[in-house]
Amino acid sequence: MNNYKSKRVLITGGLGFLGSNLAIRLVKEGAVVTILDSLDHRYGGNMFNVESVRNQVKIIIGDVCNRSVLKPLVAEVDIIFHLAAQVSYIDSLKIPLEDLDKNALSTLLILEICRELNHKPVILFSSSRMVLGYVNNKKFLETDYPKPLSLYGVHKLLSENYLNLYFREYKIPFVVMRITNPYGPRQQVKHSKYSLIGWFIRMAMNGETIKIFGEGSQLRDYVYSDDLIEGFFRIGSCEQAIGKIVNIGSGEGTAFREMVSTVLKVVKNGSMEMVPWPANYENLETGDAIADISLIRDLTGFSPAVSLEEGTSLTYEYYRKHLSEYI
């Protein structure tokens, strides 16, 4: 069933990786899509991302923390996918106030506008497993105790807490989507800070050598963008999800070195090299991290369909055609 037909949807960060893939999907389903994006050169916003739907979406270039920009947009929609973010957990400690603004204040402003207007769109917020910190080498659950180890995680958790509170106090509906490691077409590959898969595809295309620290045995939950967007899509129209935190990922662990092997196999170029962990690696490495996705499966029937090799191939195909738009 399609609950998005003629629905008015605002996507903050809608020119970025996930936002643009979602916008394309929603346009296809008949939604009326408005995109708010700052096109900040540090993040993933890129006009080329929405090339195929450029004339079917309204695009506002502006700051998600600017209340005057936000207010009329929030006022006129039924659903908000709030995806705009400072997206690098590594950078977050270098720009703490910026991270606070983009990853939490923006959420508070949206909620305050809803409260002021007594307007109750469903707000879907892109959170991260980084709110949890160490996840003890088991599949992580939505109910795990959050102990964020990055400012990025601290501020994503803050947004979650804001959403919980405004739901409780003002009945403004929300779903928190805790995302694992997404990859796929339309992701920035200017540097290695966001998606390693995209970055490694680029390196392999250039015939470069990809370094793997230690054994490369740490498990990650890589989720292909189409699968993730399918998760967004389902959870965004699921009544039972309102007021909940929901993991969205592949639900499967892939060793880091297996991911690199897959990239090399798909691109048929480049090489890998095993090197020792750097001195400060304890601060970088947070152990295995695989989402338990039972909740979203039970709520919506969500089931990821794209294997790592298949997703990597699709991503490679995209960058083979369009790399010049992303570097």
Next chain:
Amino acid sequence: MNNYKSKRVLITGGLGFLGSNLAIRLVKEGAVVTILDSLDHRYGGNMFNVESVRNQVKIIIGDVCNRSVLKPLVAEVDIIFHLAAQVSYIDSLKIPLEDLDKNALSTLLILEICRELNHKPVILFSSSRMVLGYVNNKKFLETDYPKPLSLYGVHKLLSENYLNLYFREYKIPFVVMRITNPYGPRQQVKHSKYSLIGWFIRMAMNGETIKIFGEGSQLRDYVYSDDLIEGFFRIGSCEQAIGKIVNIGSGEGTAFREMVSTVLKVVKNGSMEMVPWPANYENLETGDAIADISLIRDLTGFSPAVSLEEGTSLTYEYYRKHLSEYI
């Protein structure tokens, strides 16, 4: 043992209730005390609070979120008691951005200044059991899962997370002090938003009728200011407390109506009336809340010494002399 002799101590919010009581104690112990306070009329800052030590402390009137004011103060001290706050959990939803600034951004700014200067004073932060939300009618522990039900609690928790993160990343030492329901001399009694005991003493002094909702059986952990300051004092010089969250309270539960009876008995005036809970009481009433204080007892030998009746008498004595300074 006195670890404060000649120590340079900054107290933010040092003209407020807890800050001024602490300043007086630290001066007595030979510390070099600097107070930063905004004297914002909405909060508890009051020059009269430090009357007795006015010539022995440095007082700066300024905003705790003003980096230019903060920086030189942070730079020159060994210990920071960061007590400045928006102190009403009830008001916090009415002034969300102000609450964010005062209860969390201030902490981030202090930490950022420490990082910039590579300066590592011990930061003692006044947090609250409000970070936990419902506490399930058992004594609450430092390890309980935080689910704040107020913006005040959300932002106190945010400060805790900042402190944790900067300790981990930059070794800036901290102790989070989760405080229960403090009362005693020097607390604002202009309205009922902060301390009910102070407010009820004032009402009783005026011969007014104190209303008790429902049975008045909810248990609270009322802690007298001298006991609380003794806790601050001990934990602030306890090496083993660094990097920890520590409850400070009486560790004992007193029924709300018993507290009111004690006030009436001490003041020998006023009366009480039982009335039904108001319509929205579910949002006000968070169940019994009593701190488990084993951790601070084990770490420092802390043991609250002042009974509710004794503390109420001492508080009453204070306001009998000085009420005109507090209304």
